[in-house]
Amino acid sequence: MSRIIDIGLEELSVMLCRMGELTYQAISLSLKGCLNGTNEHSQVCEMSDALVSMSEQAEDKAFELIARFQPVASDLRTIKSYMKIAYDFARYGRYALDISYINEQYGGLKHCEHWILEHIEKMSEKVLDMVRISIDSLRKHDVKLAETISKTEKEVDSMYFRYLDELVKRASGTNKCTISSVLIVRYLERIADHATYICESVVYVATGQKVNLR
Amino acid sequence: MISLAYLALVAALIPLASILVETIFRGLSAMSFSFFLEEISPLGEPGGGIGPAIQGTLIVVALASSIGVPIGVFSGIYLAEFRQARMASVARFLNDVLTNVPSIVLGIFGWTFVVVAIGWSVVAGAIALAIMMIPIITRTTEEAIRLVPATMREAAIALGVPRWKTTLTVVLSSAKKGIATGILLSVARISGETAPLLLTILGSRFWFSGFTQPTAALPVAVFNFSQSPYRLIDWPRAWGASLILIFIILAINIIVRYATREKYGASNI
Amino acid sequence: MSYKIEIENLNAWFSGKQVLRDITMKIKENMVTSIIGPSGCGKTTLIRCLNRMHELTPGAKATGRVLLDGGDIYSEGIDPVTVRRRIGMVFQKPNPFPMMSIYDNTVAGLKLNGVSDKHRLDETVEKSLRAAHLWDEVKADLGKSGASLSGGQQQRLCIARALAIEPEVILMDEPTSALDPTAASKIEQLIRVLSQDYTVIIVTHNMQQAARVSDCTAFLYLGKLVEYGSTKDIFENPKSELTEKYITGEFG
Numbered sequence: 020m021s022r023i024i025d026i027g028l029e030e031l032s033v034m035l036c037r038m039g040e041l042t043y044q045a046i047s048l049s050l051k052g053c054l055n056g057t058n059e060h061s062q063v064c065e066m067s068d069a070l071v072s073m074s075e076q077a078e079d080k081a082f083e084l085i086a087r088f089q090p091v092a093s094d095l096r097t098i099k100s101y102m103k104i105a106y107d108f109a110r111y112g113r114y115a116l117d118i119s120y121i122n123e124q125y126g127g128l129k130h131c132e133h134w135i136l137e138h139i140e141k142m143s144e145k146v147l148d149m150v151r152i153s154i155d156s157l158r159k160h161d162v163k164l165a166e167t168i169s170k171t172e173k174e175v176d177s178m179y180f181r182y183l184d185e186l187v188k189r190a191s192g193t194n195k196c197t198i199s200s201v202l203i204v205r206y207l208e209r210i211a212d213h214a215t216y217i218c219e220s221v222v223y224v225a226t227g228q229k230v231n232l233r
Numbered sequence: 234m235i236s237l238a239y240l241a242l243v244a245a246l247i248p249l250a251s252i253l254v255e256t257i258f259r260g261l262s263a264m265s266f267s268f269f270l271e272e273i274s275p276l277g278e279p280g281g282g283i284g285p286a287i288q289g290t291l292i293v294v295a296l297a298s299s300i301g302v303p304i305g306v307f308s309g310i311y312l313a314e315f316r317q318a319r320m321a322s323v324a325r326f327l328n329d330v331l332t333n334v335p336s337i338v339l340g341i342f343g344w345t346f347v348v349v350a351i352g353w354s355v356v357a358g359a360i361a362l363a364i365m366m367i368p369i370i371t372r373t374t375e376e377a378i379r380l381v382p383a384t385m386r387e388a389a390i391a392l393g394v395p396r397w398k399t400t401l402t403v404v405l406s407s408a409k410k411g412i413a414t415g416i417l418l419s420v421a422r423i424s425g426e427t428a429p430l431l432l433t434i435l436g437s438r439f440w441f442s443g444f445t446q447p448t449a450a451l452p453v454a455v456f457n458f459s460q461s462p463y464r465l466i467d468w469p470r471a472w473g474a475s476l477i478l479i480f481i482i483l484a485i486n487i488i489v490r491y492a493t494r495e496k497y498g499a500s501n502i
Numbered sequence: 503m504s505y506k507i508e509i510e511n512l513n514a515w516f517s518g519k520q521v522l523r524d525i526t527m528k529i530k531e532n533m534v535t536s537i538i539g540p541s542g543c544g545k546t547t548l549i550r551c552l553n554r555m556h557e558l559t560p561g562a563k564a565t566g567r568v569l570l571d572g573g574d575i576y577s578e579g580i581d582p583v584t585v586r587r588r589i590g591m592v593f594q595k596p597n598p599f600p601m602m603s604i605y606d607n608t609v610a611g612l613k614l615n616g617v618s619d620k621h622r623l624d625e626t627v628e629k630s631l632r633a634a635h636l637w638d639e640v641k642a643d644l645g646k647s648g649a650s651l652s653g654g655q656q657q658r659l660c661i662a663r664a665l666a667i668e669p670e671v672i673l674m675d676e677p678t679s680a681l682d683p684t685a686a687s688k689i690e691q692l693i694r695v696l697s698q699d700y701t702v703i704i705v706t707h708n709m710q711q712a713a714r715v716s717d718c719t720a721f722l723y724l725g726k727l728v729e730y731g732s733t734k735d736i737f738e739n740p741k742s743e744l745t746e747k748y749i750t751g752e753f754g
Contacts, residue, residue, distance in 0.1 A: 020635065020691040023714050086737045087713040317560060384597040388660070391555065392611035392667055393587035402614055406601055 024088040031084065031101050034077045035108070039154035041066055041073070042111035046150055046210065049119035050143045053203060054136070056129030063119040070112030077105035096227060100220040104157060107213045107220075111150065114206045114213075121199050128203070131196035134189070138182050139200060139207075145175050146207045146214075153217040162225045165218035169232040175211040179204055253479075260476025263469040269477075273438035273449060277463035283474050285440045286454040289355075290481065292441055293434060293450055294424050296359035301366030302416055308367070309374025309412070314400055325375075331368040339364050340432035348433055353447040357433035362426060366419040373415025377408040417489040421482045427452035451478045506531040506671060506701040507552065508569040514547050517561035521547045523725040525566070529718075534693055534702045536716035536733070538709055540748065544725040545705045549673045552703070553589040554582035570671070587611075590669035594676040596656035598648030598663070604631075604640050607648040607659055611667035626666050634662035635692055654685025661692065665700075672696065674704040678711065690715045709749060713737050721745045 045066040052059035081102045084090060090098055121127075128136055149171050156165035182204050190197045215232050222230050267282050274281030308324070315321050343361030348354065381404050389399040405412070430436075435447035436457060442448070451474050458471035507529040514522035522544045529535050537545045550556040551564050554575060567574045575585045598607045606613065608627045617623065627644065631637040636658040640651070648659055657677060664672060674693070678686035693715050696702055706712050712719050713733060720730040721742075729736065729745045740746045747753055 020688075020695060022687075023691060023694055026694075083734050083738060087733060089710055089714075382597075384593065384595060385599065387555070387593065388597045388599065388663075389610070389614065390558065391553065391586055391591040391593075392614065392663065393583050394611070394614045395583050396558075398614060403599060407599075 024084065024090060024094055027080070027084045027088065028094065028097060031077060031080050031098070034073060034080065035101055035104060036154070036158050038070060038073045038077065038105065038108040039157060041070055042108050042115070043147075043150055043154060045070070045112055045115035046118075047147055049115040049122065050147065052119055053122045053127045053199075054129065054140060054143065056127045058119075058123055060119045060123040063115055067112040067116040070109050074105045074109035078102055081105075093224070093227070097224050100224045104217050104220050107153075107217045110213050111210060114210050118203055118206050121202050125195040125199045128196065128199060131200065134185070135196055135200050138178070138185070139203060142175065142178050142182070142204060142207050145171055145178070146211050149175065149211050149214040153214040153221075156218055156221045160221060160225050162222050165221040166230075166232065168215055168218045172211055172215045172233055175208065179208045256472060256476050256479060259469065259472035260474075263473030264476070268470075268473055272440065273454065275438065276457070276461040276467055279466050283449070283451070283454050283470065283477070285438065285449040286451045286474060287477060287481075288441055289434070289437075289448040289450040290424060290452070290478070292448065293355055293358045293362065293430070294420060296355065296444070297362035297366060297423060298416075298420055300359060301363035301419070302370060304363070305367045305370025305416075305419070306374050306412060308371040309415075310378060310400060310405070312371065312375040313378035328368045328371050331364070332372065335428075336365060336426050337428040337432075340429035343429060343433040351445050353433065353435035354445045355434060355441070355448050356444050358430050358448075358450070361429035361433050362423040365423050365426065365429065369419040369422065370412075370415050373418065374408075374412050377411025377415065378404055380411060381407045413489050413492070417485060420485055424482055424485070425452055425478055427456055431456065451475075451481075504531050505529060506571065507703075508567075508572075509552075510567040510569070512548070512551060512564065512566035512568065514544070514551055514556060514564040515562065516547075516559065521725050522551070522564075525722075525727050527720060527727060527730050529701060529703060531701050532697055532699070533717040534697045534704065534715055535718045535720065536712035537703065537705045537720045537722060538707070538712045538748075539722035539728075540753070541707065542724075543722040545722050546675055548722065549591075549675060549703060549705055552671075553591055553673055554585050555591070557582070587615075587667055588669055589671040589673060590664035590667060591673045591675065592657070592660050592664050592677050595680045596653060596660050598651075598656050598659050600647065600649040602648055603645045604648050604651070604659060605644040608662050609666055610663055615667075630662040630666040631659075633665050633696070634658045635688070635695075636662055652685070653681050654688060657681060657685070657689060658692070661689075661696075665696075669700070671701045671703065674702065676706055677704065679707065686711075721748060723748070 045063055048059050048066070049063045051057070052063075081098050084098055085095075088094075128139055149168055152164060152168050152171070155161065156168075183201075186197060186201065212233070219230055219232050222228060222232075265282075267280075269282055269287065270284045271280070271282035273283055273285055308328070312321050312325055312328075339361045342364070343357045347357035347360055351357070378400075385403060385407060386399055389403045390396065394403075430450050430453050434450060434453065436453035437447045437449050439449070454474045455471050455478070458467040458474065461467035505528040509525055509527050509529070512522055512525040513520065525548060537548060539545050547556055552568060552575075556562050556564055564576070566576070568576055570585070570588060574580075575582075599610060602610060605627055608630050609617070609623045612623065612626060628637060628641075631640065636655060639655060640646070640659075648656070651659060657680075661672075661677075677693075678689050681689065690711065693702055693704065697717070704712075704716065716733050718731065719733045719736045721728045721736065721740075721744075723744060729740060729742045731741070735741075736745065737749060740749060
């Protein structure tokens with residue numbers, strides 16, 4: 020027989036995995052829209068709303084588990100981490116929304132200079148990768164996988180700062196491209212941060228150690 | 234304090250021990266195969282045995298038990314199950330009084346109501362002895378049943394077993410050791426009762442010849458032999474009869490203990 | 503969602519003293535409903551009214567209706583014995599029959615009601631002991647005395663015994679308060695499993711147990727039903743202040 024609390028933890032875990040998959044879709048959709056010049060804003064809006072509501076449900080569920088089952092030790096760490104991760108996923112959704120809003124408002128990056136497009140493409144790829152790692156390591160509670168995000172995080176950070184330097188050097192005044200791209204790299208950098216937080220939480224759940232992967 | 238207790242214990246054991254020792258030594262001299270199997274010869278005449286007395290005791294006690302045990306057990310069950318009933322308190326009171334009635338009075342009762350009607354007989358003796366048994370068995374049965382924990386009854390009732398069935402199966406089964414002890418106590422008691430028998434079965438030298446006929450019995454034999462002027466011949470027979478009586482009672486004790494032993498080890502509830 | 507038991511205006515007395523006041527509630531089918539409250543609030547009396555065992559106590563009285571699948575178990579022609587075959591009970595202190603073996607204990611309800619077909623009894627023994635998650639531990643020697651098992655095992659044996667008569671509802675009166683925590687936790691898991699096939703009503707003075715184990719919770723105080731709702735609501739956000747006080751340990 021499984022423990023009574025296991026049923027509740029399983030439900031919470033399933034909720035989070037679903038959220039994770041949805042965030043991946045939302046982020047990749049909004050980035051695609053940006054880079055290809057298509058307007059996906061309404062779809063991304065829906066996804067973001069769904070994510071907010073799912074995050075509230077997950078938090079609610081976590082509270083119910085605490086109230087009813089007096090979890091301790093690894094159960095308690097798990098629930099605490101799941102609550103944080105639900106918030107992080109909701110933030111993913113929010114940034115995806117922000118990116119697609121920029122796209123809608125200012126027309127995206129399709130017609131910007133090649134070097135800008137290239138930078139954003141490369142960064143997007145890396146960041147999507149990080150999002151993927153965060154979702155997978157959560158699903159499998161894989162500490163090793165979670166720790167690999169450290170390297171990519173540093174890369175994304177340096178790409179971020181390099182882009183800002185480039186922009187200062189090469190940009191000829193403000194226009195749609197510069198504004199859009201600055202905001203988008205900012206959002207990408209934040210998404211990367213949250214992916215790292217998620218991986219740190221995964222390590223905490225599995226080992227009880229609070230690590231810094233940044 | 235402890236030494237006083239020990240002293241008292243020894244003082245109590247001395248008569249008990251001496252009775253056993255005397256009976257065994259003096260009775261053994263009269264023992265022989267023929268003692269068990271032969272008819273009682275008249276006082277003063279050597280030879281013969283006390284076969285009829287043994288047989289008589291067994292028959293009268295058995296008959297008395299077959300009357301007294303069912304009545305006593307079911308009365309005990311009634312008193313235990315219907316504690317609050319008006320009739321129950323009356324019955325209980327009468328029961329207590331009956332426990333203390335002198336046995337000679339029961340003898341006269343048997344004589345007046347049975348012997349006068351059908352003559353000196355086994356039946357009369359059995360009835361008198363049964364009346365002796367009933368209050369003891371009723372009391373001990375009631376106690377034994379009261380000792381069965383309510384939780385056991387409740388468990389059976391919660392299974393949808395009607396109350397009467399619960400009492401007759403689960404409760405009785407659990408109380409059987411106590412009930413058997415009570416029966417045993419009373420059988421041992423009546424086996425040795427002399428007064429009622431003197432007034433009902435009369436005694437005889439011959440084998441059992443019918444329920445409405447007089448018969449021999451060990452206590453009566455002991456009485457008769459001990460009153461005989463022919464000491465050398467009859468007194469040993471008296472001791473012999475006493476020894477056998479004690480053995481019978483001992484045997485009953487052992488058999489009932491064996492039959493109601495705990496089938497399993499002591500419960501850990 | 504159907505209601506297995508509907509209690510309407512149930513009042514109960516012990517020798518003139520009123521113990522339950524106007525209880526009205528509906529128990530959902532195939533769920534675990536727990537009844538909590540401080541000592542003396544009437545919780546045990548309430549469930550004993552559900553299988554008509556309250557009336558066995560001298561001086562006890564009950565009025566009101568208790569509908570089992572729509573039929574009032576207190577109506578004129580109903581034999582309490584038949585009610586108890588549909589609504590089983592497990593008690594606080596495990597009480598297997600000490601003079602019976604594990605086998606006999608399990609099918610005691612059947613045997614005492616006249617079933618003697620060995621094949622059917624064998625089947626029932628295995629089925630019930632499996633359902634009580636005790637089969638693997640005792641199958642090697644079913645002839646051992648029921649009383650020779652540990653406390654937790656004895657309680658599971660009592661559960662098996664109750665299941666053997668195939669009730670629809672199982673009442674449990676503080677089923678784990680006489681057990682150590684590990685044994686208690688096993689019983690709690692078992693209760694959740696049982697609720698898939700039976701309607702379970704459990705009385706407990708341990709609130710945390712009610713929180714863990716039940717889907718719905720009823721809070722009784724001084725014989726009155728103060729609040730009744732889903733366990734989640736009762737423990738996260740009770741409507742009544744009295745409930746809140748009890749649950750947070752301010753009294754009782």
